[in-house]
Amino acid sequence: MPKPLERVNDFVIKFANVNGSGSASANTLFGKIILRMGIPAAPRNIFPSNIQGLPTWYEIRVSEAGWLGSRGGGVDLMVPMNPQTWDQDMASVEPGGYVVYDSTKPLPPSKFRDDVTALGVPLTQMCNEAYTDPRQRQLFKNVMYVGALAALLDMEVEVVEKLIAEQFWGKDKLIKPNIAAMHMGRDWALKNLPCPIGLRLKRADKVGDRIMMEGNSAAALGAVYGGATVCAWYPITPSSSLAEAFTSHCKRFRVDQTTSRRKYAIVQAEDELSSIGMVIGASWNGARAFTSTSGPGVSLMQEFIGLAYFAEIPAVIFDVQRAGPSTGMPTRTQQCDLLSAAYASHGDTKHVLLFPEDPKECFDFGALAFDLADRLQTPIFVMLDLDIGMNERLCAPLKWDDTRRMDRGKIMTAADLDSGKPFGRYLDVDGDGIPFRTYPGTHPNKGAFFTRGTSKDQYARYTEEGPAYVENMTRLLRKFDTAKTLVPQPIRKDSAQPTRIGAIYFGSTSPAMDEAMHKLAGQGVHLNTLRLRAFPFHQDVSAFCAAHDRVFVVEQNRDGQMRTLLMSECGIDPAKLVSVLHYDGTPITAKFISETIAKEANVVPFRKAVS
Amino acid sequence: MSYLPKPKFRHPGLPKNKLGYTRRDYEGTVSTLCAGCGHDSISAAIIQACYELDLEPHRLAKLSGIGCSSKTPTYFLGQSHGFNSVHGRMPSVLTGANLANRDLIYLGVSGDGDSASIGLGQFAHAIRRGVDMVYVVENNGVYGLTKGQFSATADAGSKSKWGADNNDSPIDMVALALQLGATYVARSFSGDKQQLVPLIKGALGHRGAAFIDCISPCVAFNNHPGSTKSFDYVREHNEAVNALDYMPVRSEITADYPEGAHEQVTQHDGSVLNLYKLAADYDVHDRIAAMTYLQKKNAEGEIATGLLYLDPSPKDLHAHLQTVEAPLNHLTDADLIPGAAALEKFNAARR
CATH class of the missing domain: 3.40.920.10 (Pyruvate-ferredoxin oxidoreductase, PFOR, domain III)
Incomplete structure (x- = not known):
């Protein structure tokens, strides 16, 4: 024994x-x-x-x-x-x-x-x-x-x-x-x-001012601080507790003290098509709106997401990922909706994704998503997963800067219109691909336009002319380039010793990754790491891949979806990108990451000849 | 093909409403529907209703789905924001828009394919939530844009242009709207502007879910013998239960009506509907009786039209949600963001 x-x-x-x-x-x-x-x-x-x-x-x-x-x-x-x-x-x-x-x-x-x-x-x-x-x-x-x-x-x-x-x-x-x-x-x-x-258990002093909370609740609080007033959702594990947390945060923070009336509207829709439709309608009309869902819901929302992309309507979608496909394992975690979210809908579409690592970032990105949606006039996905969303996690305390204001993006007001500023709903006046919009009801006879999913010219007038369509689609790419400069940048951590091996990871993999790097360093395997926090990728991502001979891409799905995005969006040589894939529905572990990488990395110390 | 702007030429002598707008100011671009399409008559009725109501065009938002009917919002109220959304999904987009700003008037325009087939669920749920809106279904029993397939409102036994029989039972949008709790329910006919214009006006003044099923014959694919949605058929079988006058405020009735044949209903916005009974035993405030009456008429092959049900002081979705008076899209950082101190307390409770 x-x-x-x-x-x-x-x-x-x-x-x-x-x-x-x-x-x-x-x-x-x-x-x-x-x-x-x-x-x-x-x-x-x-x-x-x-x-x-x-x-x-x-x-x-x-x-x-x-x-x-x-x-x-x-x-x-x-x-x-x-x-x-x-x-x-x-x-x-x-x-x-x-x-x-x-x-x-x-x-x-x-x-x-x-x-x-x-x-x-x-x-x-x-x-x-x-x-x-x-x-x-x-x-x-x-x-x-x-x-x-x-x-x-x-x-x-x-x-x-x-x-x-x-x-x-x-x-x-x-x-x-x-x-x-x-x-x-x-x-x-x-x-x-x-x-x-x-x-x-022996008393220690290692917790500091950290707090313990669930990612779903933190993301919902982020939506409160992000100024969201409309939430439309349909129950689905593991995202339901996000909408429910929004409800309870709103009861606490958003009820008018004198009238007891609510400064928010939450609707449990009949399905996910309806919930994203309400979000798009509300955002079109100038409210900050969001839905929370999981993979099957994102599948159902595809058509509407394409409309929001093409008609340029803000929307925030919290996708708390679970194991798919189909009903999959509804109560098990994965990072498996990357491709279905990044390219959601038919036709050429690309969407902004944010990857929070813990409840602190669920809060930060939850609030930020609304600024980005308004600034970029497009859907923003916040990609949580069951592991971060439904478990309590120790994280840094939530912070807010009281001088911060909502960034409503490029809005043309009645005063702007009266001052004679030219208005074309899809006119790229600043060269960043982002046009101005007006809210319905702004002005009695200026600034109205027709929103449609069909193609249109710069003044929102229906057209099937090829050049106008191409110009619009090219501008949307320009806007996506602008997004790269606005989303949270990746975080690079270099190892104690110089190395030509890198590893890329994101989201809930974070704590296991930190521990795995510590373990590997103890075994003499050194890697520089890059934690992705958003899609589209910042130029640092290409630079990181270029600076390393091999780059491990650690993710929690079967097909290496992030690796696919890196290949297709950054043109990185597939031979260089080595997948480390964990997808049995349990959270990824340091043990799994370190063992897989140690085996694959072949433990060749830096600049020493292999005997 | 691209949009067709209307020529800007205006007759100097065109009458103006109280806001100084002519009827032309309520028009949109040139319709691209077939000549003689019932939908164009409905657009004209909407234009007339808004002009006569002195409605500021920017206070109204028009939304639609996909299909011939859903194209029409481009052809009226060019000064209003419009949204041509996704097939069958106008109700959810309208619901969201309404949540964002309760101060605007929402006009949803849809068709029988858009609302009775692909969008039946969204139609049902928007009605049952009591969204403050005017929901018009331009009902022709046929898919026009895809060239003549039956829709779900086509009557069993009716024939297609090519002689095929429709064997499926029809969906009765009015019966559904009544059952689901719509608080203003009407049926009309695109060929009867006298009836349609006041019905639209009454619906625009209604502060709840107003539904108008407007039979609107399709001249290209559903105006032949054997169709129950043709001009001839509807004219022959139209039985109005009442006639309606809309008045912006209550005023003296001077005309002489027999006892019980006339009723004045004041809606929440102060506007008054003068109802003249044509069917003596029809009570516009009795939902259940209305449902029975309509089913009977339907069985007899008659099309009952007019204002079929009215609750003059309904509760809408905002009342159910207890939202603040101010539109949600007007709320500022100070209204919405709890701030750093509140967050500190929140943190403290999680240590």
């Missing part, structure tokens, strides 16, 4: 629960306790497409070093609260790991492993003795195992108590019984089990 694991502030703990059993709040509580002890932690929900009854897991990676990506491999401490998945859960424990389980009903020895320390707590029995109400028995069991873990992992009990009080703030009569249940579990463990075990 291997020696039981001995680790402080560096391990993975996983809870196996039944969907709908009320475990989520206990698990969230557990995660928060770790953070309050100053230790970085990254929780992840692993859940099925189901409301009640199916297995669900909650995994927390504790990492004083600050690695927030999924670690990969097995877990160090398992809390299997779901008999249905016991065998699978038991098998997932690392040799030397621990299992904390409900020992009320005795289990045969065959259910255990020699190399895993089993710690039984009679949770059901204790609950049945303490409570009569069946619902209470279930709910308090969750808090009780948090209490047992507090003893086993040597957690600060004051912090636990304080957080329970915070969690039930406003429902004060629930505080005392929950604290009591926690102590019941803790006291039993202290008395009956060898507390603490080899895995321990």
Whole structure:
């Protein structure tokens, strides 16, 4: 039998629960306790497409070093609260790991492993003795195992108590019984089990001023700060919580104090065609509008997105990606809508995509998307994924500059029109490909124009003349070039040693990538990295590829969609771009990235001859 | 082919409305529809209604989908913003536009292909949300632009230009609108301007979902014997339930009408509809009775026209959403952005 694991502030703990059993709040509580002890932690929900009854897991990676990506491999401490998945859960424990389980009903020895320390707590029995109400028995069991873990992992009990009080703030009569249940579990463990075990939590000071939040909620708050007033959406996992978060942020920030009337309009549409149609109508009419959706929704919106591109109407689309194609794996993460978003719709179209790496950037890009949409008069996609969108993630605190103002782009006002400024809706007066527009209702007899999906001349008049069509399509390319200068620029990180190997990545891959680079450097493999934050690509992207002999493109899809974009938009030699692809629906891990790259990179130290 | 501007020449003696506009100021470019198309008569009725209402053209936005009917917004109200959107999707674009600015008047123009087939869902949902709009379906029972295929409003048993039978049951847009909660429902005929113009005026003054099903014969593909949407057929089978006069404000009625045959209805905007009953037992305020009456007439092969249902003080989508009085597109940074201090509090709760 291997020696039981001995680790402080560096391990993975996983809870196996039944969907709908009320475990989520206990698990969230557990995660928060770790953070309050100053230790970085990254929780992840692993859940099925189901409301009640199916297995669900909650995994927390504790990492004083600050690695927030999924670690990969097995877990160090398992809390299997779901008999249905016991065998699978038991098998997932690392040799030397621990299992904390409900020992009320005795289990045969065959259910255990020699190399895993089993710690039984009679949770059901204790609950049945303490409570009569069946619902209470279930709910308090969750808090009780948090209490047992507090003893086993040597957690600060004051912090636990304080957080329970915070969690039930406003429902004060629930505080005392929950604290009591926690102590019941803790006291039993202290008395009956060898507390603490080899895995321990020790107060650190590594969290700083960081906050913990979900990307969907952060993106929705970005929409509030971006001045969005119209949200039209259709429910779809994993994006529904974005529209729901927008609703709750608006209730908090956007209700007129004196009249109780709302400075926003949220419509749950009949389908995604309708939701993007409403967004386009509202944006055409001068409001800031958005929709949130996922891959299947983007598929349904294609025709409208082409209209918005061609008629030059702003729109913001939050695409919280999930594994496709078709219904795919609706509750699993991927970065698989890059091509369908970048070239959405028939005919020649190209769209602006933003790739936030964490909730902080979901907020920043969420707000920025509305400025870009107005400035560029075109749809802007904010490409989240389930991993960032639906998991709480530790990130830098959200910041806002009070001197910032909405950039409404090139708008012609009634005063402009009266002053005799010439107005042609599709006239490129500044040479940047971006024309002026007027809002409906601006002026009694100047500035009206007809918006259409058919071809038109510079004055928005219907035409099927080839030269006018070509001129318009060429101008749209010019506008796309302008976009390159306005979108967030890529971020380059150079390795400690000079290298001719590079790696490109984006979005939720970020934390796993940072850790992978650290691991690889430890093995003597050095790479410069470039984190893409937007499409179209800034010229730095071509320059980065030119400056390296081989460039790994790390992404979470099967077909190397970002690699395709790099090849087709920057003309980069495909032989130079090596795909690192992770697409099983789980978040990409540092282990996967570092192992794949180490194998592929062939570990040739810089400027040393291969013997 | 490209657009055809109308010559700027104006007769100096053209009458002007209260705003100083002539009827010509409410026109658009030259229609490219077939000579004699019912849709052009509807455009003319819209022009007349807006001219007579002294409506400022820029206070109205006109939206449409795709098809012959959806082309018409280019041919009227050239000083209004227009939006020729996607096939069957005008209702969602109009809904979004309405959410952005509740102060404008929204005129949605669609056809039977656009609204009864590809866009049936969007039609239904815009009506049931109570979007403040005038929704006109220029209904000819046929796909004109693609040359004569049956549409979903073609009556079962009617014949195509080439003699093919339509066996599918028709979709009755008026029946749907009534069932889905439209608060102003009318049916008219492009060949009856006297009836159509006041119906459009009443709808423009209505502060809720106003729907007008306007039968508009297609001279190219659906004006033959055997069609139930031809000029001749509609003239023969048209049974108006009432006649309508529109008045901008309430005024004394001087004409003499028998007891119960006349009613004045004041709408939310203060305008008054004078209704003269033609069908003695028809109650314009009884949704369920109206539905039954229309089904009966339909079974008899008659086309009931006129103002079929009216709720003079409806609640619209903005009322349901409890939005502020000011149009959302007028709100400023100060109205919308909570600021750095609020964000600090937000951060603090997440540590």
